[in-house]
Amino acid sequence: MKILVPIAKVPDTTSKIAFIDNNTKFNADGVTFIMNPTDEWYALVRAIELKEKQGGEVVVIHVGGADADQIIRKALAIGADKAVRVDADPTDAYFVAVQIAEHAKTENYDLIITGKETIDYNSFEITGMLAELLDMPAVALVSKLEVENGVATLKRDVEGGTETVEVKLPLVVGAEKDLALARIPNMKGIMSARTKPLAVVPATGADKLTNIVSYALPVKAKECKYVSPDNVGELVRLLHEEAKVI
Amino acid sequence: MAVLSFVEVADGKIKKASVEAAYYGSKVAESLGTDSIALVIGEAGADVLAALGQVGVKKVVQANNAKFNSFDSKVYTKIVAEAVAQSGATVVVLSFNNNGKLLAPRLSVKLKAGYVPGAVELPVFNGNTAIVKKNVFSGKASAQYQVATDVKVISVNPNSLAPVKGAGVAEVMQVIPTTVTDADFGVVVKSVDKITGTVPLTEAELVVSAGRGLKGPENWGMIEELAKEMGAATACSRPVSDVDWRPHHEHVGQTGLTIRPNLYIAVGISGAIQHLAGVNGSKVIVVINTDPEAPFFKAADYGIVGDAFQVVPALIQEYKKFKAAH
Numbered sequence: 257m258k259i260l261v262p263i264a265k266v267p268d269t270t271s272k273i274a275f276i277d278n279n280t281k282f283n284a285d286g287v288t289f290i291m292n293p294t295d296e297w298y299a300l301v302r303a304i305e306l307k308e309k310q311g312g313e314v315v316v317i318h319v320g321g322a323d324a325d326q327i328i329r330k331a332l333a334i335g336a337d338k339a340v341r342v343d344a345d346p347t348d349a350y351f352v353a354v355q356i357a358e359h360a361k362t363e364n365y366d367l368i369i370t371g372k373e374t375i376d377y378n379s380f381e382i383t384g385m386l387a388e389l390l391d392m393p394a395v396a397l398v399s400k401l402e403v404e405n406g407v408a409t410l411k412r413d414v415e416g417g418t419e420t421v422e423v424k425l426p427l428v429v430g431a432e433k434d435l436a437l438a439r440i441p442n443m444k445g446i447m448s449a450r451t452k453p454l455a456v457v458p459a460t461g462a463d464k465l466t467n468i469v470s471y472a473l474p475v476k477a478k479e480c481k482y483v484s485p486d487n488v489g490e491l492v493r494l495l496h497e498e499a500k501v502i
Numbered sequence: 503m504a505v506l507s508f509v510e511v512a513d514g515k516i517k518k519a520s521v522e523a524a525y526y527g528s529k530v531a532e533s534l535g536t537d538s539i540a541l542v543i544g545e546a547g548a549d550v551l552a553a554l555g556q557v558g559v560k561k562v563v564q565a566n567n568a569k570f571n572s573f574d575s576k577v578y579t580k581i582v583a584e585a586v587a588q589s590g591a592t593v594v595v596l597s598f599n600n601n602g603k604l605l606a607p608r609l610s611v612k613l614k615a616g617y618v619p620g621a622v623e624l625p626v627f628n629g630n631t632a633i634v635k636k637n638v639f640s641g642k643a644s645a646q647y648q649v650a651t652d653v654k655v656i657s658v659n660p661n662s663l664a665p666v667k668g669a670g671v672a673e674v675m676q677v678i679p680t681t682v683t684d685a686d687f688g689v690v691v692k693s694v695d696k697i698t699g700t701v702p703l704t705e706a707e708l709v710v711s712a713g714r715g716l717k718g719p720e721n722w723g724m725i726e727e728l729a730k731e732m733g734a735a736t737a738c739s740r741p742v743s744d745v746d747w748r749p750h751h752e753h754v755g756q757t758g759l760t761i762r763p764n765l766y767i768a769v770g771i772s773g774a775i776q777h778l779a780g781v782n783g784s785k786v787i788v789v790i791n792t793d794p795e796a797p798f799f800k801a802a803d804y805g806i807v808g809d810a811f812q813v814v815p816a817l818i819q820e821y822k823k824f825k826a827a828h
């Protein structure tokens with residue numbers, strides 16, 4: 257089974273969020289970048305588990321500059337077999353999806369497993385865009401994935417519960433918590449990652465459909481209004497009369 | 503020209519998130535001087551559909567075939583794209599809910615339309631260009647997205663705007679023709695496991711949540727009682743679901759669900775940044791914690807520095823009094 261896992265590079269969750277150039281650009285100064293958590297913990301690890309059980313190959317793909325090579329090497333250390341980096345500035349989600357789709361079209365993958373939304377733009381775009389570009393079925397928010405005889409059985413979140421569905425491969429999957437147990441790269445993995453293939457390929461031209469014109473931080477931190485623990489009725493009154501939420 | 507909103511039905515009723523999307527669509531139509539049309543997939547009574555007029559929908563078109571009752575993003579994409587072509591819609595509005603998160607980006611590709619995921623405000627138009635605000639970095643900042651494509655797709659962050667209901671009645675149209683064939687279906691539903699008897703967390707307006715401060719699973723009775731009194735859903739912090747004090751589907755935060763209720767009451771939760779990532783879009787946050795230094799107070803609108811085992815039972819009593827009086 258051939259599995260492709262797209263990985264994104266995002267600022268670490270504890271990063272200070274600030275903007276420069278008149279609030280048009282994220283300030284990356286002093287920020288540590290990591291692999292998007294759901295890409296790493298769930299999508300990548302489940303892909304590796306499936307390969308370990310059934311044979312095949314796991315390829316990771318990233319669209320971005322050479323500064324992401326560290327993250328790509330980490331994916332290889334965790335257990336991916338090879339990597340592709342499309343050398344381009346990821347201008348918007350559509351551009352990124354087109355790059356990944358162009359690669360996928362040449363390789364006949366059985367499965368493409370993405371993470372959930374990235375923790376920077378919280379956009380949840382790549383899973384659906386890839387599926388449409390490749391004209392494949394897609395299932396998102398997947399917390400369980402088994403494959404047998406070319407058919408995937410998946411558990412997906414629906415409002416107020418879960419559904420178990422079956423889909424014939426090839427298929428695009430969006431991973432959710434519980435799909436796999438995160439792995440930490442071991443020494444052997446780290447050593448072998450150094451020699452695993454990382455192909456750097458040029459980008460395909462693609463339109464940019466959206467443009468971020470500015471960013472803003474919340475106007476001001478909330479001011480907490482304190483209520484005495486001996487006067488809980490006051491909280492109920494405030495929620496009703498002032499906040500108007502009950 | 504028209505604005506088309508995509509509306510989902512569950513158990514014969516319009517999903518709350520879809521009512522918001524339809525309302526958003528109507529507001530956009532109003533600002534563009536055009537009609538608000540809703541496309542409903544799934545079965546609902548004519549009166550339920552006509553009631554979409556209350557949020558400004560002029561016309562309801564339907565695609566209800568029993569086979570459409572389960573979500574297949576590829577099939578739905580085809581149906582919505584056909585409805586866009588038939589109505590000449592230039593803006594398509596969906597909810598940024600479970601299905602919208604897959605359907606909207608697919609539509610963006612199919613229609614070659616710029617897409618804004620999770621809008622939190624109405625767009626501002628300048629000619630053919632729309633500027634739409636969305637939250638980024640898990641609610642720690644916002645961004646203005648510019649879209650200038652002929653067709654635009656916008657998904658609306660749940661609970662971002664409260665629909666104002668009027669007295670309108672929508673015209674319910676015939677089922678629209680579609681070219682969907684059996685070959686388009688790829689996703690076969692084998693079983694459904696719904697958590698019954700409780701409010702689904704992502705649809706809930708009120709949420710009562712508790713963390714490690716409650717000491718053990720045996721102490722959740724008062725949290726459930728408060729939630730039941732208020733008609734609220736229950737949630738929890740990650741460590742609590744990790745050790746199985748609470749079920750996993752209640753876990754909110756960066757690695758769990760992202761929710762945006764009108765009211766989030768956090769009991770015995772410290773307010774770690776990864777927890778806040780899932781809840782700081784809530785309209786009003788109440789924090790109950792023994793530690794005045796707990797970071798959650800910085801994100802709170804109302805706070806009580808006190809012991810949950812004293813405050814929560816008192817809150818239940820006070821809420822009962824309030825309910826009796828209103």
Ligand SMILES: Cc1cc2nc3c(=O)[nH]c(=O)nc-3n(C[C@H](O)[C@H](O)[C@H](O)COP(=O)(O)OP(=O)(O)OC[C@H]3O[C@@H](n4cnc5c(N)ncnc54)[C@H](O)[C@@H]3O)c2cc1C
Nearest residue numbers: 713714715739740755756757770771772774776792793810
């Ligand atoms: C990568 C990563 C991802 C994570 N994702 C998530 C996530 O999605 N969701 C999440 O929740 N966490 C997540 N975490 C964990 C997070 O960092 C915190 O550890 C966690 O949220 C703390 O849970 P808590 O507030 O219940 O417990 P604690 O931090 O132990 O806080 C308990 C609180 O209860 C208070 N308390 C104690 N006794 C009482 C009492 N009698 N009455 C009232 N208050 C009392 C204490 O003062 C304290 O503030 C993640 C961590 C990492 C590293």
